[in-house]
Amino acid sequence: MSNSIGTQFVVTSFGESHGRCVGVVIDGCPAGLPIGLDEIQAEVDRRKPQSSAGGTGRREEDRVEALSGIFNGRSTGAPICLLAWNKDADSSAYSEIISRPRPGHADYTAFLKYGKYNDFRGGGRFSGRITAGFVMAGAIAGKLLAQRGIAIIAHTVQIGDVKSDPHPSHITRRYIDKTPVRCADPAAAKKMMAAIQAVQKDADSIGGTVEALALNVPGGLGEPVFDTLEGELSKAFFAIPAARGVEFGAGFGAAAMRGSQHNDLFSVKNKKIVTLTNHAGGISGGLSNGMPIIARVAFKPTASIGKSQQTVNLKTGKKVDLAVKGRHDSCIVPRAVPVVEAMMSLVLCDFALRAGYIGRIIS
């Protein structure tokens, strides 16, 4: 039980994969923000299975509706409830997972926690589908950040063992959305596509890594010692199903570095204090330092694969083989890109409100 995140921009998630809807309540959006449902819809559409490579054949319509908090096209300061009604849900394929948990899925742990009452249909609360709600909330957070010039952008940097090496100027949404894998490096993107097709042929799946950047973040955001930028961002990223690792700046690579290499030297550029390198990923002491914030999130391969796998029948206690039916993503990484953006937007928006950098009325 913990379906809310944030302290000043509080997002409460509800809904299940095959229930009536997936939605969020956003508490703390300042009054006066112009909100068009089409803008939110555009973000949610980027998360759809058919919008990128590796997605399933499912068609999710995900038409976003606003139930509260918006009046005359603007936020009122009241909680904003957004949701999308579920459609195209075929629960029949899931009946057997009640007693036979799928390897790599949360079926077994959900059973341990909620007993037989867990809504297992389509993964219920543990389905990637609930991230559609995260994206709705992220769209509003992103609009608030944009009011202060802060931009968030994410892109695929690895699928399988293919890594991207994009030109920095190509890390723009226009460029990223050109490739079906949301990679800013066209050559790598082709190889990533090939890697996905290879696992599809084998009824298998593959993992990858997403990088997220926050640009134009003012210095001093973050609330040490426990609500650090890294701490809150990583907590938010790990709410995305399949996330297995989070790092900032030089990240795990920093372990092999010397201080004289890793330390970012200070300098002055256009009368502003900058660092000559950005191994810190824009964060020092848990606080933003004014340089771009850089985070990477590693995703495991999709748990659902067509291959037969060993599990245990919870009723009999015997080992059984299970082939997961239904349509599944062979690689969720490209679809995770807008979700990573959303989580980063939520967290930075919360910190900007905590610091008073975004005010209580937008006018």
Add this chain to the structure above:
Amino acid sequence: MSNSIGTQFVVTSFGESHGRCVGVVIDGCPAGLPIGLDEIQAEVDRRKPQSSAGGTGRREEDRVEALSGIFNGRSTGAPICLLAWNKDADSSAYSEIISRPRPGHADYTAFLKYGKYNDFRGGGRFSGRITAGFVMAGAIAGKLLAQRGIAIIAHTVQIGDVKSDPHPSHITRRYIDKTPVRCADPAAAKKMMAAIQAVQKDADSIGGTVEALALNVPGGLGEPVFDTLEGELSKAFFAIPAARGVEFGAGFGAAAMRGSQHNDLFSVKNKKIVTLTNHAGGISGGLSNGMPIIARVAFKPTASIGKSQQTVNLKTGKKVDLAVKGRHDSCIVPRAVPVVEAMMSLVLCDFALRAGYIGRIIS
């Protein structure tokens, strides 16, 4: 501002590197737990500079005192205040960092957030010294977990480019504390020592990685969708100064794996459901699955190095060179081992209380 962590086992940190003391208030410890200050002291002593390789020449006495919450040798249910008075603090070396922030340190970001009022002496709130308080709280959390048979253990798995490959049976505190780098692989430990000595000779520093395990954790701990085990653990780990990355199970390696490789197949062992591999690191859907929880935390090299580095004089706006004086760790990784253990203990204790797995009175 956010010096508390936890929901049921709430730890509030206070104190500065060169202030009067470093301490914690622990709110939520069940009544009746036998608490000996010597046990807490033993944990705090493991964090001392002189207790492991790479530490400074500073002598920190860190005598732990209990100010509240303990009566007749047991917790009462009231908040427990623990602290260690500061000694041996030489603040003179820090006077120049007010205007000349040290590269890699939080001096500049602290200035951005708190202005000229920040207590910069010895890094103030951003010093690794405040983790002494985390270890005090972790010692109590660890005792509570031990009541239910849960054991937490951490060890160094990488320093520089030296990685350990310990025999699983050697991952015990007795074995780990045998080497000054807290590595369970004696051969790797020697190479790690050499790596540290090499950077010391160059007045430089080096990073590394710590792995933490939680054994005998019951299934179903964790509070999805936002308070996942990974999310809360990573948030806690990132409160340790110098942490740059956190991963679970296969972690970043999962990005290059296929689902058929990564999925942990279910099996039955001694009538208990287990998985044949543990790429999930004991966590599925944000919930513990009964297998060992495995996390790794990457640390950057110590920011303080003897070499001269470029910074900016905040008053004049001009570039200047700065050589950081004072005694510093050339590698904080061995000292981070007990801190990583403490943070894992705090988080798991909180989840065990949330789930009712630890009761409100220990008898």
Add this chain to the structure above:
Amino acid sequence: MSNSIGTQFVVTSFGESHGRCVGVVIDGCPAGLPIGLDEIQAEVDRRKPQSSAGGTGRREEDRVEALSGIFNGRSTGAPICLLAWNKDADSSAYSEIISRPRPGHADYTAFLKYGKYNDFRGGGRFSGRITAGFVMAGAIAGKLLAQRGIAIIAHTVQIGDVKSDPHPSHITRRYIDKTPVRCADPAAAKKMMAAIQAVQKDADSIGGTVEALALNVPGGLGEPVFDTLEGELSKAFFAIPAARGVEFGAGFGAAAMRGSQHNDLFSVKNKKIVTLTNHAGGISGGLSNGMPIIARVAFKPTASIGKSQQTVNLKTGKKVDLAVKGRHDSCIVPRAVPVVEAMMSLVLCDFALRAGYIGRIIS
């Protein structure tokens, strides 16, 4: 911004008086609780204008729908979203309050906080209508409490200067709902009805007091020193529009008492420790003592009256007279009775979960 209440049983409110709906998300309901919408509907129906004396002529249909968290007729452990779509909303009467705030209403303070973006229609978020959502959540909390034998009951004890003096055995829902003012003392109820009719004739309104009792509460619930039973209950009661005072046990009367009168002496009854009197209202040191919990909430007279009143035109800064149109309650006290019950249920359910008195799976 703070539309969530509770720590373990967290209720998030959304919706406006004349928006699309009024609803709640309930996070923390244990899995396995049988939930019938008809039971929730029955509670919500008690709050309807036409269900008691003093209500408006408005017909609110308030058909409760469940959007999430219920599967096969039982809670799943996931967040439960409940709402009622709004109908019969005539916003035209409210257009003039944008610039001319109604005396006694929140129009002016909402303007101060949210500026011109506040949804003023029908009072928006400040309308008593949002308490319909509180009652939905309270119905579920009440069911959880009932599982452990805890019963919550509220009744009108004062309207205007008429006070009730019910026979203790009459404080039952069956008896209370017999009178249109929800008073357990039939003689007083008649006088209360007369008092309401008198103010209605004058196009005026009248206040009153509601008493709430919690029976069979185990000893030791409450979380001192700040989350006392009194503190959390009063905070919840003050979320009901028009509440002006809260007291427990002897309450304000205790100010005039001596210790020898007020102290409840301990005794033994049926081998259980009881107190001979209950001036403490079942709470000592912020903790339940096993005796009935007794709270009283004073409500001001409805702010909306037919009489012309002086206000200020916010645009011109000039004094103007305003006659509030629309249909309004002349006395909201009888309708507040189920809301007071709901708030008490929410708070006690939260404390019962915090203490582990209600488990995480109901079976």
Add this chain to the structure above:
Amino acid sequence: MSNSIGTQFVVTSFGESHGRCVGVVIDGCPAGLPIGLDEIQAEVDRRKPQSSAGGTGRREEDRVEALSGIFNGRSTGAPICLLAWNKDADSSAYSEIISRPRPGHADYTAFLKYGKYNDFRGGGRFSGRITAGFVMAGAIAGKLLAQRGIAIIAHTVQIGDVKSDPHPSHITRRYIDKTPVRCADPAAAKKMMAAIQAVQKDADSIGGTVEALALNVPGGLGEPVFDTLEGELSKAFFAIPAARGVEFGAGFGAAAMRGSQHNDLFSVKNKKIVTLTNHAGGISGGLSNGMPIIARVAFKPTASIGKSQQTVNLKTGKKVDLAVKGRHDSCIVPRAVPVVEAMMSLVLCDFALRAGYIGRIIS
């Protein structure tokens, strides 16, 4: 377990009546506030037994020390730990309450919650002594409020059945501290003194009521719908041992009023919008309206009385008589005055920070 209060100005209380100390950690104080220990000491001294009528013969020295968060005489933005070491504690009188709970005290409920591990000496955590820490924190909150011109003042308005009727211009600290009962009406103060002496002669105690005002509060503070001004203030007031009721403005008296009487009509004074009366006590819709905030807190008579009272021996289950030894206040109301001020300061400071009305750096 809940020893923290506030969201932006978070106060964590620790310490026991007869433990080593009583203290607080304050998290969220903006950087740059000049803090003199003498100012805090002056507030704490007002709470001392010997500083007002009705107090005990105990001498509490209560010398306030600062352990962290202050540097060069100003707050740094880091958590501020303040405490007073305990002295003059004679625990011998309390040994018998382990098994024989005192009527009117929390001995029995603490036993229900914490079992035999509760620190019963002098009431432990349930003693009024812990409010010394509240006053330390309130002193800092009061200084922050004063920076923005907000003033908090409390005074005794009732002791026993004696009520005060002060001239509004006499409600100043100078005037209030002139009388040993902290009453702004000298004639009533004399009668209150007589009432206290009467109960002292009888080895009895007496209750009373404190009124608190907040002046110059800007409009729009408060966070509906759950974190209302009334809700948070009442929660804070009920953390004061012996508080039994809280009301705002007309309070319980509003129950007997008509809307046409109670509604505060808007007017214009010096180009500012005001209300002609202040039955709302400065709060509408949970938000401040710019008029003085007025709250009243009713206190029960001190539970400790010299008279013999019936209790139950928890070990034998038999009724026994108990005469509470030790030195006790015959009326705690005058000593509660600075505590009520402190709680109001804490809450308003928190709301002012939430609204951004007090900034993050004071310069």
